[in-house]
Every structure is written in structure tokens, then in C-alpha cells.
Amino acid sequence: MSHHVLLVEDETNIIEAIRFLLSREGWQVDTHSNGTDAAEVIRNMKPDIVILDVMLPGKSGFDILEELRAHEQTADLPVLMLTARGQSRDREMAEKAGVSRFMTKPFSNTEVLNAVRDMLYVHRQQS
Amino acid sequence: MTSLNVLIAVCLAYVAFLFGVAFAAERAGVRGRTDWLLRSPLVYTLSLSIYCTAWTFYGAVGNAARSGLEYVTIYLGPSLVIIGWWWILRRLVRIGRSQKVTSVADLISSRYGKSNTLAIVVTVMAVIGVTPYIALQLQSVALSLSIFSSAETGGVMDPDASTAGGFWIAVGLALFTVLFGTRNLNANERHHGVVIAVAVEAVVKLVALLAVGVFVVWGVAGGLSATLERIDASALGTWQTDGSRWATLTLLSATAFLCLPRMFQVMVVENDDERHLQVASWAFPLYLMLMSLFVVPIAVIGLEVLPAGSNPDFFVLSLPLSEGREGLAMLSFLGGFSSATSMVIVATLALSTMVSNHVVMPVFLYLRQGGATQSGDVRNVVILSRRLSILGIIALGYVYFEASGGSGALAAIGLISFAGVAQFLPAMLGGLFWRGATRVGALAGLAIGFTVWMFTMLLPSFGPGAVLSADTFEYGLMGISWLRPQALFGIAGMDPMVHAVFWSLSLNVLGFAVFSLVSFPLPLERLQGAQFVNVFDHSGQARGWHASFAESEDLMIMAQRILGSEEARRLFEGEARGQGMPGHLPEPTPDFLQKLERELAGSVGAATAHAMIGQIVGGSAVSVQDLMAVADESAQMLEYSSQLEAKSLELSDTAAELRRTNDKLTQISLQKDAFLSQISHELRTPMTSIRAFSEILRDTDGLGPMEKIKYASIIHTEAIRLTRLLDDLLDLSVLENGQVTLNRQSGSLADLLDQAIATAQASEARRITIRRRRLEETISLDTDLDRLAQVFINLITNAQKYCASPTPELRIEAARQGETVYIDFLDNGDGIPDDAREVMFEKFSRIGAQDSNGAGLGLAICREIMVRLGGDVTYLDNTGGTAFRVILPQKLALAAQ
Known part of the structure; x- marks a missing residue:
């Protein structure tokens, strides 16, 4: 069974890399690169997992995450947040907003793969 | 049997007689005739007898019949005060005259820096304290009327008649007081008519009481020795009077004699001559002794002869009635009537002065602020406000009389009043003898004393459940056991009256002393304090040569303090020479005084100078030392306050600077983050x-060659991007820190643009048509050409990247005005949104961040470079596309480096 991941990211090359990694593991990868309507897109696509960048055009990843958590449908959707800002305050803000996993760029490919697998597993266990 | 109507007719005739006396005296006073009778110390002494009200006239006998010799205290206190007149009364009268004091409230407020708050407090307290007393007078007249009517109707008292009597008496008294108390338009003048009427009434009540006494001793008891035997036989002499009660009552009556507004009125305000006190000091005790002479016999015989249950308060009236001596009873009634009316008239007069001066007028003047003020107008208002005050106070007394329904023995009500006004004593005596007393202290003492008096004496007098609940009596205010109104601080077992007087006066004195010590007097208070305490030091002596010499000396000392030693001496010596006087002190002639005042005014201001000279030359109460202290203090305070002001200005400047720095730091820190x-x-x-x-390249097996090349080139591109970013950052950092060294070269603008366009086109894949006007570009430049090229490249690259037109085009236009060169870069794209124009020169600002690879440093670097070159780069509005203008001086000035 194929799992569905939605990658919200605006850097073409990073999109390319993650798409490559996850496709090889059998994931169906969709991407979206604008922050403004990201939450709506996620609700429509109903992915199993979301990978979310912080610095997006239009709306920050934190705001999108809060929006997701506030909505019943996406309240416990697994979200992996990636940021290049690398300040400890960002991790706190992400955790406050209800992130599932948080990673700093540049990331290790293995770590991303493991995180995505774990999140899916934990989510399946819970539901 | 005397009918009630006859009695009323006699009353009216008597009042008409009093009107006549008052009117005659008044007319004599207006004509300015110094009638020997009006100015007689005897009249002054007799007017003091308003101390003996109906309470004393009727109540003394009642008191003796109930409590034995306790009544003596009521006569003892005032006698002690007036015998010791040299000590307090003389001082009071002197101050009252020199300060033109109009009432107790005025005295206390004047002493403490003319504080109107204090005056209002004292006025309110006086009104509350004296109202029951006025009610008591109305009640006694009403009751005595009803005793007559009951004798007439065969022993049945008519309560309606008594109430109606009270009402008409109140109306009559109000009329009399208004007529004679406010006749003079000048409100400060004395009321000769009233004083004479009061003196006549004093004679009537003494004669009446003596007549009843003589009748009882020789007419009823059968002679002096028989009376004495009867007294010995009665239980009255054996009643032990509690020592503490005796002492307290004596103190209280002495205090009341000084503090009661009506006593102050006749004693101080109406005093014509200070020497009258000397006569009064023996004559008034004599009067009191005569008044008390027959109290015991009347009480003893009354208890024996009259049926049990008769009210002993009215033995003076009921004894002659029961013996069928109506004429005597009538005289006795007139005596009581006189006592009551004289008290009400003078008390009301005194209170109305206070209410009008300290409450009504300030309010009126406050409300009138801004309106047209005519002096005659205000005088009428004063008179009107006094008349209204009189009516109001008598009405208040009548309402109290109605409401209390004639309850309680006369003496009890009188004592409550005494204790209430006794609260003025600490502030008053303290003000006369202690210079350290302050306004705050006086206010605190009065407030505390009055509150305690209300709580322990006035409110409990209405009985449990009336104002204070029965629980409060039993368990204390709000259940706090040491707040029981008759056992304050848990000290029970004292006589309630002694208890109330002890606590209210002790706490009053304590509050007065403590708050005076911890508070600092205002300058005016200090001045007034000195005048009051030192009232005898500088006044009263005839001025001779010696005095005027002393005056010059005083003036000299004062002038030295203010003008400085040298200046003052020059002034005085010059004047002395001019007057032909030997030595350095001139005569204090009016001319010289005026001159001196002008000199002083230059230093301390006109008002102060005038006041200071007035104080010394006018010979009024302030000593030179006092004045010097005031001058020194104000100089010190001025200096101190200007120092403080400078300090505080400095401080607030520093604080503002700190705040600015802090804000800046915070902002910088935020920017840094x-x-x-x-x-x-x-x-x-x-x-x-x-x-x-x-x-991916490392870990993934089986990647195709195309993929490998693709991923390797991504790595390559990103590595270049990273390098460029680092270059930009370093560049910017160097530019911003001013560490850049400019490399000055000469060249033409055209060549430089050629070079920049070539570089830009090589680095960016997207093409853009570039239009130039080569002719205009023949401008020679002498500046850092490499840096300028960097700016051009950046602007051209931006156009290449962001110009959204399908046929992108960039126009480059150059112009020179004098030494300044303008180079515009105009493309046919969408332009920059308004809100972004401000920020786009900031670091990391990107517009519509999508598909941009730049870090947003380019324009920031451009601006930094142009500033270094002595020019700028700006955005041009309204060109139809995106347009930048580079401005720079043709030759780089050295200063810009």
C-alpha cells in the first residue's frame, strides 16, 4: 500500500532531493510551494504525512501548523517540520504549535526517512 | 390661678422690653456715643453669664437633687479659668483683638496658617456639638410652659402645648437674632444691642433665682437654721461623689467655658477693653456663687415638700407654684426664659458667623468665580448668608428638640455638648503656647477627638439600638471587643462620661502632639504661630525714642540678611547722613521706609518686603528672630529647590538618554537576531x-549517468550560490564597517557600462534588450570604478532576473549636472509595489520571494557602495516599470573616503 506525503517547500532543489528519497521508498510524493493556501491544500489532499518548511512565501510554517491543529480534520496529522533558521527558539515555537517532528536543515537523508517512517507507524498505532 | 395666656402676654412684654433695650443700645452704638454703661466692665461680666443657661438655672437644682454636690463643678471650672485670667484669657482676648478674630473656628484657622479646611472642620464640629444644647434650651422653655399649664389644668401636662411652645419660641428667637445679630452691614463689628440685652437677662435670672431661694429658705423652710437642719437631715449631703467624676466635670466645665462658641463670642469677640477681664475675674465668680447659693436648699426642700416623682429639674418653678405664689413663679419662669433665650441668641450668632464665614462664603465666592464682582453686592450676600445660617441653626435645634422628644435629664445633654466642644481645647491652647503646633496636628487631634466623642458619648446617648446597635454596645464595633463604646480598649468599669472625656481628650492631645511633631509647618503657619505665641512680646507698650532706635536696628539687621552686609550698611549710612543723624542708623521716616521697601522688593518681591517692614514698623506680633528665621528658611529653601530642580532635570535627561540608548540596543539586538x-x-x-x-550520490546504487550528472550540477550550482552569498556578506560587512579602501581610477562612463553589461550578460542566462544613448555617456569619472561597476552589474542583473515583460527591455540614461552624474536604469516590467520601496534597500529584503536565488543583499550592497562614493541609489516612481537612479559626484571627494 502506497503512503502519501505532501511536501510544502519552496526551494526547487530541496524538493527534488526529498522527492527522490521518498519515491524510492514507495511513497507517493506531492508538493506545494506557497504558504498562503497550504493548509487548505493539505485538507483537500488528505496526505498521510506532511513535511513543512518554515520560511515559505505568504505564510510561515508555524502559522500553517497552528491552522492545521485548530482544524478538526488535521488536528493530529503527523507533521515533520524542516527549518534552516536553526535557532533554539524556533524549536520551542514549533513544539508549542504542535509539531510531530522537528529537524534543522541541512538534514541527513537517513534521518528524514526514519522520521517519516516512525511518524507513520506511531500514527497508525494510535488510530 | 395665672392663666397660660397671661404668662404668654408677660413673656411677650418681656421680649418687647428686651427689643427696646437692644435697640436703644444699638442706636447709641451707631451714633458712636461712648456710653459709660455700654463700655462698663460690669456689662462685660454680666454678658459672660450666658454661661448659665436654662440648664444651670433649672438643672443645677435637679443635679443636686440627684447627685448631691456634683453640681458645684459646673461653677467651679469657669471660676478657676477666670480667676486665672492672666494666664489664658488675657492672651486669647489680645489675639482676638489684634487678629480681628470672629469665632473659635476663625481663631484656630488663623493660628494654623489661615487654613479653611480647619475652619470648616471646627465649624461643623461646633454645629454638631451645640445643636443639642440649643434643643435643650427650647425644651426647658417648653417644659416650663407646660408645667404652668398643668398647674392650671390640674396636673395634666399637655404635650401639644409644649411642642407648640417650643416652635413659637424658636421663631421668636430666630427673629430677635436676625434683627440684632445682623444689623451691622460690617460683619466684624460688635453687637452692642445683643450684649446689653444679654446683660439685662443676666440680672433677671439672678434676681429670679435669688428670690426663689429667699422664699424657699424663709417662706417655706422657716428660716436659715431650720433650712440647715433640714439639709443635714436629708440624704443629699451624705451622697459620695466619685473623685474622678468631680475632676472630669470641673475640667470639662472649665474647658467649655473657653471653647463654647457663644462664650468665645461674648468673651473675646464682644470684648471692648482688655482691662474688663480684670473686673470679671472677681465679679463673675461672685455671680456664679450667688447663682449657686440656694441650689441645695431648693433641692432639699423640693424633695421634701413636693410629691414624689416631681421632676427635680423644675423645682425652681414648681415650688412657688405648689405654694400658690404665682407672682414668684412668674419671675422664676422669666429667669429660666432669660437663661434660655440669651444662650440661644448668642450661640446662634456665634455659629452663624462661623457657618457663613467659613462655609457659605467660600462656596459662594467659588461659585461666583469669573462673574462680575461688586463689593457692595458681596456685603449683602454676607448679611444674607448670616441670616440664613441663623435660621438654619435654630431650625436644626428645633428639629433635634422635636426628634429627641424631650428625652433625658437636662444635665446629660449639656455635658455631651461640653465634651464635644472641649475637643477644640488642645488645638486652641496648643496654638497659643506651643510654636511647634501645626495644621496637620490640629486637624488630626480634632478629627480623632471628635470621632471618639461621637462614638463614646453622642451616639450612645440615643440608647442601644438607636444609632449604635445593642450588639455594638455589648461586643464592640464590628465585633471588635476593644471597640465597645463604653469600654474602649477593654477598659471597663469607668463612669461612661469620665470614660468618654478621658479617651476623647487623651487621644485628641496625643494625635495633636504626634502629628504636629512629624509634620512641617507652612511659612504662613510659622508666621501666625509666632504671632500667637509671642503676642505679648512686641505689643502694648508706648513707643518712645528707645523703641524707634530699636526699630532702625531691627530694620538694619533684616536688610543685612536680605541685601547683604555691605549694601545694607551703605544704604543706612547714606540715609543717616542725609538726615544729619550721627552714627549709621537713620530715623525710620516714611520716606526712608518706602525707599527701603523698594530696595528689599528687588530681592524678595514686593509683597514680602511690604510684609516684613510692616511687621517690624507696625510693631505687631512677630519678633525679629522670627522674621529672620523665615527669611533664612525661604532663602535656603529657594536654593535647595533650585538645586533639586536642576538635579531632577539632569536626572530626567539622563533617564531619557538611557531609555533612548536602551531602545536602540533592544532594536539592534532584535536586528542582530x-x-x-x-x-x-x-x-x-x-x-x-x-x-x-x-x-544520494554516495548511498544510492544504480543511478543512471544522466541522474548522476544532474545531481552533481545541482551540487555545483548550490556551491556557487553559497560562495556568492559569502562574498556578498563579506562585502557588506566590510562596507558597513567602513573598512573598505576605495581604489580611485579615471575612466569614461561609457566604457564602464560596456564592461558591466558584458559581465551581467555572461552570468545570467536570461536575456534582456538594453538600449543606451552613447552620446550622453561621454562623461569622464574619477572614482572607484570597480565598485561603481559592481553597482551597475547588480542593477542590470536584477532587471534581467525580475523584469516580467515578454520582451524585456532596459533603458540606460545618463546625464550630468555640474559635478553630479545621474545614471537611470529603467525597465518595462511591473515595477515595485509601494510598500516594498521603503524596505528593498534593507538587507535580506526580497520582493515576491518566489523563484529568486538571491539572498536580498544586492541592493543593500549597492546603497552602501554609493554612499561610500559620495552619492546614492534611489528608486524612481511613476516610470511605468522598475527604475533605479544612481547619483554620484563626478570626482570622488577625499572626505567621502
Whole structure:
């Protein structure tokens, strides 16, 4: 069974890399690169997992995450947040907003793969 | 049997007689005739007898019949005060005259810096304290009327008649007081008519009481020895009077004699001559002794002869009635009537002065602020406000009389009043003898004393459940056991009256002393305090040569303090020479005084100068030392306050600067955080791609050659991006820190543009048509050409990247005005949104961040470079596209480096 991941990211090359990694593991990868309507897109696509960048055009990843958590449908959707800002305050803000996993760029490919697998597993266990 | 109507007719006739006397005296006073009778110390002494009200006239006998010799205290206190007149009364009268004091409230307020708050407090307290007393007078007249009517109707008292009597008496008294108390338009003048009427009434009540006494001793008891035997036989002499009660009552009556507003009125305000006190000091005790002479016999015989249950308060009236001596009873009634009316008239007069001066007038003047003020107008208002006050106070007394329904023995009500006004004593005596007494202290003492008096004496007098609940009596206010109204601080077992007087006066004195010690007097208070305490030091002596010499000396000392030693001596010596006087002290002639005042005014201001000279020359109460202290203090305070002001200005400046610096630091810190965050982001983003793809290349088996090439070129591109970013950052850092060394070269603008366009087109894949006007570009430049080229490249590259037109085009237009060169870069794109124009020269600002690879540093660098070159780069509005203008001096000035 194929799992569905939605990658919200605006850097073409990073999109390319993650798409490559996850496709090889059998994931169906969709991407979206604008922050403004990201939450709506996620609700429509109903992915199993979301990978979310912080610095997006239009709306920050934190705001999108809060929006997701506030909505019943996406309240416990697994979200992996990636940021290049690398300040400890960002991790706190992400955790406050209800992130599932948080990673700093540049990331290790293995770590991303493991995180995505774990999140899916934990989510399946819970539901 | 005397009918009630006859009695009323006699009353009216008597009142008409009093009107006549008052009127005659008044007319004599207006004509300015110094009638020997009006100015007689005897009249003064007799007017003091308003101390003996109906309470004394009727109540003394009642008191003796109930409590034995206790009544003596009521006569003892005032006698002690007036015998010791040299000590307190003389001082009071002197101050009252020199300060033109109009009432107790005025006295206390004057002493403490003319504080109107204090005056209002004293006035309110006086009104509350004296109202029951006025009610008591109305009640006694009403009751005595009803005793007559009951004798007439065969022993049945008619309560309606008594109430109606009270009402008409109140109306009559109000009329009399208004007529004679406010006749003079000048409100400060004395009321001769009233004083004479009061003196006549004093004679009537003494004669009446003596007549009843003589009748009882020789007419009823059968002679002096028989009376004495009867007294010995009665239980009255054996009643032990409590020592503490005796002492307290004596103190209280002495205090009341000084503090009661009506006593103050006749004693101080109406005093014509200070020497009258000397006569009064023996004559008034004599009067009191005569008044008390027959109290015991009347009480003893009354208890024996009259049926049990008769009210002993009216033995003076009921004894002659029961013996069928109506004429005597009538005289006795007139005596009581006189006592009551004289008290009400003078008390009301005194209170109305206070109410009008300290409450009504300030309010009126406050409300009138801004309106047209005519002096005659205000005088009428004073008179009107006094008349209204009189009516109001009598009405208040009548209402109290109605409401209390004639309850309680006369003496009890009188004592409550005494204790209430006794609260003025600490502030009053303290003000006369202690210079350290302050307004705050006086206010505190009065407030505390009055509150305690209300709580322990006035309110409990209405009985449990009336104002204070029965629980309060039993368990204390709000259940706090040491707040029981008759056992304050848990000290029970005292006589309630002694208890109330003890606590209210002790706490009053304590509050007065403590708050005076901890508070600082205002300058005016200090001055008034000195005048009051030292009232005898500088007044009263005839001025001779010696005095005027002393005056010059005083003036000299004062002038030295203010003008400085040298200046003052020059002034005085010059004047002395001019007057032909030997030595350095001139005569204090009016001319010289005026001159001196002008000199002083230059230093301390006109008002102060005038006051200071007035104090010394006018010979009024302030000593030179006092004045010097005031001058010294104000100089010190001025200096101190200007120092303080400078300090506080300095402080607030420093604080503002600190605040600014802090704000700036905070802002810088925030900017730094944001900057670091940005840099981190800009560096990590290419690094992410590089790491991800290098891992892919390393870890993935079976990648095709095309994929390998593709991923390797991504790594390459991102590595270049990273390098460029680092270059930009370093560049910017160097530019911003001013560490850049400019490399000055000469060249033409055209060549420089050629070079820049070539570089831009080589680095960016997107093409753009570039239109130039070569002719205009023949401008020679002498500046850092490499840096300028960097700016051009940046602007051209931006146009290449962001110009959204399908046929992108960039026009480059150059112009020179004098030494200044303008180069415009105009494309046919969409332009920059308004809100972004401000920020686009900031670091990391990107517009419509999508598909931009730049870190947003380009324009920031351009601006930094242009500033270094002595020019600028700005955005041009309304060109139909995106347009930048580079401005720079043709020759780089050295200063700009």
C-alpha cells in the first residue's frame, strides 16, 4: 500500500532531493510551494504525512501548523517540520504549535526517512 | 390661678422690653456715643453669664437633687479659668483683638496658617456639638410652659402645648437674632444691642433665682437654721461623689467655658477693653456663687415638700407654684426664659458667623468665580448668608428638640455638648503656647477627638439600638471587643462620661502632639504661630525714642540678611547722613521706609518686603528672630529647590538618554537576531541541497549517468550560490564597517557600462534588450570604478532576473549636472509595489520571494557602495516599470573616503 506525503517547500532543489528519497521508498510524493493556501491544500489532499518548511512565501510554517491543529480534520496529522533558521527558539515555537517532528536543515537523508517512517507507524498505532 | 395666656402676654412684654433695650443700645452704638454703661466692665461680666443657661438655672437644682454636690463643678471650672485670667484669657482676648478674630473656628484657622479646611472642620464640629444644647434650651422653655399649664389644668401636662411652645419660641428667637445679630452691614463689628440685652437677662435670672431661694429658705423652710437642719437631715449631703467624676466635670466645665462658641463670642469677640477681664475675674465668680447659693436648699426642700416623682429639674418653678405664689413663679419662669433665650441668641450668632464665614462664603465666592464682582453686592450676600445660617441653626435645634422628644435629664445633654466642644481645647491652647503646633496636628487631634466623642458619648446617648446597635454596645464595633463604646480598649468599669472625656481628650492631645511633631509647618503657619505665641512680646507698650532706635536696628539687621552686609550698611549710612543723624542708623521716616521697601522688593518681591517692614514698623506680633528665621528658611529653601530642580532635570535627561540608548540596543539586538536568523537560513538552504544530493550520490546504487550528472550540477550550482552569498556578506560587512579602501581610477562612463553589461550578460542566462544613448555617456569619472561597476552589474542583473515583460527591455540614461552624474536604469516590467520601496534597500529584503536565488543583499550592497562614493541609489516612481537612479559626484571627494 502506497503512503502519501505532501511536501510544502519552496526551494526547487530541496524538493527534488526529498522527492527522490521518498519515491524510492514507495511513497507517493506531492508538493506545494506557497504558504498562503497550504493548509487548505493539505485538507483537500488528505496526505498521510506532511513535511513543512518554515520560511515559505505568504505564510510561515508555524502559522500553517497552528491552522492545521485548530482544524478538526488535521488536528493530529503527523507533521515533520524542516527549518534552516536553526535557532533554539524556533524549536520551542514549533513544539508549542504542535509539531510531530522537528529537524534543522541541512538534514541527513537517513534521518528524514526514519522520521517519516516512525511518524507513520506511531500514527497508525494510535488510530 | 395665672392663666397660660397671661404668662404668654408677660413673656411677650418681656421680649418687647428686651427689643427696646437692644435697640436703644444699638442706636447709641451707631451714633458712636461712648456710653459709660455700654463700655462698663460690669456689662462685660454680666454678658459672660450666658454661661448659665436654662440648664444651670433649672438643672443645677435637679443635679443636686440627684447627685448631691456634683453640681458645684459646673461653677467651679469657669471660676478657676477666670480667676486665672492672666494666664489664658488675657492672651486669647489680645489675639482676638489684634487678629480681628470672629469665632473659635476663625481663631484656630488663623493660628494654623489661615487654613479653611480647619475652619470648616471646627465649624461643623461646633454645629454638631451645640445643636443639642440649643434643643435643650427650647425644651426647658417648653417644659416650663407646660408645667404652668398643668398647674392650671390640674396636673395634666399637655404635650401639644409644649411642642407648640417650643416652635413659637424658636421663631421668636430666630427673629430677635436676625434683627440684632445682623444689623451691622460690617460683619466684624460688635453687637452692642445683643450684649446689653444679654446683660439685662443676666440680672433677671439672678434676681429670679435669688428670690426663689429667699422664699424657699424663709417662706417655706422657716428660716436659715431650720433650712440647715433640714439639709443635714436629708440624704443629699451624705451622697459620695466619685473623685474622678468631680475632676472630669470641673475640667470639662472649665474647658467649655473657653471653647463654647457663644462664650468665645461674648468673651473675646464682644470684648471692648482688655482691662474688663480684670473686673470679671472677681465679679463673675461672685455671680456664679450667688447663682449657686440656694441650689441645695431648693433641692432639699423640693424633695421634701413636693410629691414624689416631681421632676427635680423644675423645682425652681414648681415650688412657688405648689405654694400658690404665682407672682414668684412668674419671675422664676422669666429667669429660666432669660437663661434660655440669651444662650440661644448668642450661640446662634456665634455659629452663624462661623457657618457663613467659613462655609457659605467660600462656596459662594467659588461659585461666583469669573462673574462680575461688586463689593457692595458681596456685603449683602454676607448679611444674607448670616441670616440664613441663623435660621438654619435654630431650625436644626428645633428639629433635634422635636426628634429627641424631650428625652433625658437636662444635665446629660449639656455635658455631651461640653465634651464635644472641649475637643477644640488642645488645638486652641496648643496654638497659643506651643510654636511647634501645626495644621496637620490640629486637624488630626480634632478629627480623632471628635470621632471618639461621637462614638463614646453622642451616639450612645440615643440608647442601644438607636444609632449604635445593642450588639455594638455589648461586643464592640464590628465585633471588635476593644471597640465597645463604653469600654474602649477593654477598659471597663469607668463612669461612661469620665470614660468618654478621658479617651476623647487623651487621644485628641496625643494625635495633636504626634502629628504636629512629624509634620512641617507652612511659612504662613510659622508666621501666625509666632504671632500667637509671642503676642505679648512686641505689643502694648508706648513707643518712645528707645523703641524707634530699636526699630532702625531691627530694620538694619533684616536688610543685612536680605541685601547683604555691605549694601545694607551703605544704604543706612547714606540715609543717616542725609538726615544729619550721627552714627549709621537713620530715623525710620516714611520716606526712608518706602525707599527701603523698594530696595528689599528687588530681592524678595514686593509683597514680602511690604510684609516684613510692616511687621517690624507696625510693631505687631512677630519678633525679629522670627522674621529672620523665615527669611533664612525661604532663602535656603529657594536654593535647595533650585538645586533639586536642576538635579531632577539632569536626572530626567539622563533617564531619557538611557531609555533612548536602551531602545536602540533592544532594536539592534532584535536586528542582530533577525540578521543571524536570515544568514543562517541563506547559508543552510544551499547546504541542504548539497548535503542531500551528495548523500544520494554516495548511498544510492544504480543511478543512471544522466541522474548522476544532474545531481552533481545541482551540487555545483548550490556551491556557487553559497560562495556568492559569502562574498556578498563579506562585502557588506566590510562596507558597513567602513573598512573598505576605495581604489580611485579615471575612466569614461561609457566604457564602464560596456564592461558591466558584458559581465551581467555572461552570468545570467536570461536575456534582456538594453538600449543606451552613447552620446550622453561621454562623461569622464574619477572614482572607484570597480565598485561603481559592481553597482551597475547588480542593477542590470536584477532587471534581467525580475523584469516580467515578454520582451524585456532596459533603458540606460545618463546625464550630468555640474559635478553630479545621474545614471537611470529603467525597465518595462511591473515595477515595485509601494510598500516594498521603503524596505528593498534593507538587507535580506526580497520582493515576491518566489523563484529568486538571491539572498536580498544586492541592493543593500549597492546603497552602501554609493554612499561610500559620495552619492546614492534611489528608486524612481511613476516610470511605468522598475527604475533605479544612481547619483554620484563626478570626482570622488577625499572626505567621502
